[in-house]
Amino acid sequence: xxxxxxENYQNRENLEEFCKGYKVxxxxxxxxxxxxxxxxxxxxxxxxxxxxxxxxxxxxxKAGDKVYAVNMSKNxxxxxxxxxxxxxxxxxxxxxxxxxxxDFKAKPFFESQGFCMIDxxxxxxxxxxxxxxxxxxxxxxxxxxxxxxxxxxxxxNDGPVxxxxxxxxxxxxxxxxxxxxxxxxxxxxNTPDGKAKEKKFKSYILNLLKAKxxxxxxxxxxxxxxxxxxxxxxxxxxxxxxxxxxQDDRVCAYTGLMAILExxxxxxxxxxxxxxxxxxxxxxxxxxxxxxxxxxxxxxxNLCGQYSELALRRALKNSRMLSSDVTAAVDPxxxxxxxxxxxxxxxxxxxxxxxxxxxxxxxxxxxxxxFIARLRNCLDTAKVAYQATEMGKxxxxxxxxxxxxxxxxxxxxxxxxxxVLNMHAPWEITSKIxxxxxxxxxxxxxxxx
Ligand code: MN
Ligand code: MN
Numbered sequence: 001x002x003x004x005x006x007e008n009y010q011n012r013e014n015l016e017e018f019c020k021g022y023k024v025x026x027x028x029x030x031x032x033x034x035x036x037x038x039x040x041x042x043x044x045x046x047x048x049x050x051x052x053x054x055x056x057x058x059x060x061x062k063a064g065d066k067v068y069a070v071n072m073s074k075n076x077x078x079x080x081x082x083x084x085x086x087x088x089x090x091x092x093x094x095x096x097x098x099x100x101x102x103d104f105k106a107k108p109f110f111e112s113q114g115f116c117m118i119d120x121x122x123x124x125x126x127x128x129x130x131x132x133x134x135x136x137x138x139x140x141x142x143x144x145x146x147x148x149x150x151x152x153x154x155x156x157n158d159g160p161v162x163x164x165x166x167x168x169x170x171x172x173x174x175x176x177x178x179x180x181x182x183x184x185x186x187x188x189x190n191t192p193d194g195k196a197k198e199k200k201f202k203s204y205i206l207n208l209l210k211a212k213x214x215x216x217x218x219x220x221x222x223x224x225x226x227x228x229x230x231x232x233x234x235x236x237x238x239x240x241x242x243x244x245x246x247q248d249d250r251v252c253a254y255t256g257l258m259a260i261l262e263x264x265x266x267x268x269x270x271x272x273x274x275x276x277x278x279x280x281x282x283x284x285x286x287x288x289x290x291x292x293x294x295x296x297x298x299x300x301x302n303l304c305g306q307y308s309e310l311a312l313r314r315a316l317k318n319s320r321m322l323s324s325d326v327t328a329a330v331d332p333x334x335x336x337x338x339x340x341x342x343x344x345x346x347x348x349x350x351x352x353x354x355x356x357x358x359x360x361x362x363x364x365x366x367x368x369x370x371f372i373a374r375l376r377n378c379l380d381t382a383k384v385a386y387q388a389t390e391m392g393k394x395x396x397x398x399x400x401x402x403x404x405x406x407x408x409x410x411x412x413x414x415x416x417x418x419x420v421l422n423m424h425a426p427w428e429i430t431s432k433i434x435x436x437x438x439x440x441x442x443x444x445x446x447x448x449x
Pocket of ligand 2 (some may be wrong): 424
């Protein structure tokens with residue numbers, strides 16, 4: 001087993017600088033849309049051009065050109081054209097920007113016991129009790145019938161937050177009260193509307209919303225995500241870690257994005273993909289299963305003057321991909337769930353899972369040793385720290401990523417990402433050194449020869 005990287009680390013200053021930027025990203029970007037809009041701004045700053053606009057001008061793409069394409073504000077593909085023909089494959093890094101949370105229902109407001117409440121439906125794999133008695137914020141959009149979009153951020157900074165109550169221990173002696181999905185209701189207010197004949201508490205809140213131009217019916221055409229309120233911060237007496245919401249998988253989204261932004265004139269074309277809906281099976285128009293990825297590559301090949309149906313298939317088949325997703329780090333409080341010899345540890349670098357899946361690797365992409373050998377060579381040459389890992393004891397549980405979906409094209413894929421403590425909890429923990437080594441790994445991979 002490699003030693004803890006902090007023992008003799010050369011890149012400390014760069015690492016702190018990098019993680020500062022990462023914490024700002026985590027704090028400001030708590031929804032898919034916020035992540036994509038952040039990434040688009042960064043891409044434009046680094047000379048990436050909007051693909052749709054280019055298509056309209058009829059301009060051609062050549063080696064060294066940089067483009068980006070957005071899908072429904074929740075899915076982003078950034079691309080740098082390489083010197084080699086696209087048929088020879090693309091070096092791809094793909095992460096997901098959706099994270100477990102609670103979503104507003106389409107008819108969220110109801111009244112109970114003198115309170116106005118907000119009804120939610122959780123998204124992704126959560127332990128429900130973790131979302132009670134927490135300061136919570138709401139991020140998202142409300143779209144009015146006329147198409148006007150209202151951006152919502154409530155509960156950050158110094159103003160009020162929202163919260164979900166939990167039963168006091170005095171009335172739950174054994175601590176066994178199970179929190180059901182339907183119990184996850186936010187307390188929205190406790191002020192009655194004196195003029196209302198009934199539902200005074202709901203009426204008071206609806207009046208507040210009306211003053212901001214929002215009607216109750218508008219919540220049908222809204223996408224409002226309830227997330228932990230507050231900013232990401234350093235963690236530990238030594239400050240060696242980061243505590244923040246949504247690090248699964250925004251840590252891989254950020255590191256992959258930063259890596260492609262700094263990639264100039266690559267040999268092979270390079271691509272970074274930020275997808276949605278991974279936490280619920282990669283379904284839907286903005287998930288990895290959607291055709292957005294394939295269609296966008298086709299459009300890029302077209303602008304490069306290299307498109308044909310066959311050339312597209314060859315480009316995808318000959319590609320190499322890091323399915324960049326987090327993995328579970330060995331947790332000292334729950335070491336029993338892990339095989340401490342074979343699972344990921346903090347401060348040992350980017351973690352490669354040759355396979356994921358569960359019950360005998362079901363649902364796993366199993367990376368080819370020929371590809372892994374190439375990666376080892378690439379990372380060793382770039383002096384990047386990495387670990388070869390699994391996730392938890394055999395038959396303990398498991399999980400999936402977008403890897404198997406990309407593998408359908410016949411390309412080489414492996415899961416690679418940052419080890420995380422208490423993954424899917426409202427606040428997740430990573431090691432700064434792993435965050436930085438992951439960024440360095442993606443950079444080296446974009447240069448893969
Ligand atoms: Mn993930
Ligand atoms: Mn996840």
